[in-house]
Structure formats: C-alpha cells, structure tokens
Amino acid sequence: MAALECRAVGTVEEAQLGELMELLVGLSGTQPEALEQQEVVLAAPAAAAAATSGAPAAWKPDLRLQHDLTPGANRTDVQSDTWTALQFSLHLRGKQHAALPATVRHVTRTQCSGGDVPAFWQALGFAPRYQLLRRGHRVSVQLEGHEVEVSVCRVLRLPRPGAGAPAPDAEAMQQAAELAPGRLLVEAVACVPSEADHMDSVGAVAALAALLQPYTELQRPPRAPGEPL
Secondary structure (H helix, E strand, O other), rough: EEEEEEEEEEEEHHHHHHHHHHHHHHHHHHOOOEEEEEEEEEEHHHHHHHHHHOOOOOOOOOOOEEEEEEOOOOOHHHOOOOEEEEEEEEEEOHHHHHHOEEEEEEEEEEEEOOOHHHHHHHHHEEEEEEEEEEEEEEEEEOOEEEEEEEEEEEEEEEEEOOOOOOOOOOHHHHEEEOOOOOOEEEEEEEEOOOOOOOOOHHHHHHHHHHHOOOOOEEEEEOOOOOOOO
16 A cells, blocks of 8 residues: 655653653544554565655665564454555655655555565565564554554664574563663554645644643654765
8 A cells, every 4th residue: 555654853861751641642533552562663665665756776776574462452463464554655845845844755655465575575585684573552543634643662672683593482581681771662643545635734744842841842854875965
C-alpha cells in the first residue's frame, strides 16, 4: 500500500511521561494501546536503491522490517510470523517543504510472512544495519479532520542481525538495554493516499506539536546518513 507519510519526532523525560499520556488520552478520548515492536533495519543494494526511490545511487534508503510483539495482541499463528516491510522515498524537498515541521515521504508497506523474514531480505542482497525494540504505548488523535498516530516508547538495543545469526528470543528481548535511559521516543505520524494533498495532514501534526509543547518538542526527524538535502 503506497501513501504519503508526514512524520515528526521528539523525546520526553520519564518524569513527565504520566502527564504527557494524560494529555494524549484527553485529546483522543480513548485509552492508549500497548505497543511492543521489533524493527530490523537493512541497507539496500545500490541497484535496488536507485530503482525504488529515484535517489542518487550513492544514497541507499534503508528497508525497515517491523514485527508486532505486543503481549496479548489478538494475533493468529500465521500473523505471529508476519512482518511489515517499509520502503521509503527521499523526503519531499524544496522551499515549501523545507519549512514544514514534519518530513513528508512516500512509503510503501508490504506484508511478509515466513519463518525468517529478515533472512529472506538478506538473501536478496540487503545488508543488516541494526535492530531495536520499541516498548510503550500508542494512541490515535483526531485533529483538524485528520488522524495522527502517536507512539511513546522506550527504545531498546537488540543484537545486530546477521546472516545465520539466531533471532532474539524472549530472554534477549527482556534483557535488551535502553538506548537513552530516562527518555522516551515520541513519534507523530499522519498518512494520506499518495495522490492526495498532504498539507492538511502536516497541519494536523503541527497542531499536535503545539499542544504537546510543554512536554516534548516535535520536529522533523534527522536526515539519514548520506541522505541528500
């Protein structure tokens, strides 16, 4: 499924987590959902990078593989082996987009199932970069007629994936160390169909950023290493 993704990120100190979540619950009108997600990041081969993103061959957009590990989630045995592959374009550029409080990129989401999905992509030439675990909560907020999904998570480091390396087991997941102890990652994402006007969705993300200002400063994510301006 292809879409335009509007994304802004920030962090929140653990001491302010409770107040931030209370505000998000008030904005959404619903209780937050638990979130536990494994993400494996793979560097694309140069040929694949040029074909999928239209970017210069010297820059390789990463492939992100996400696996839902949320305890108690209503998943079947088949879904437990299902990953979501996310392939991104360059962020939209130009003066109009440079001034926006969020990055806007084309993203394609594909469902992949199997015993070892990361190994399948590595067999196609994608090289392992790192993997991490997000553990926290997410909530959907309706602002200015648009849905913004907000996640507030601890980010934990998992062993670097590699060809033939065993997948992290439950014990490794529990023993994973936080990348930034005492701080949690805040992500706000709004998506629209790729042919739709995305400016209203960016406006919704900006409106949310203003509301969350006492606790976190949502801003454009940093560029990936080597990503063109």
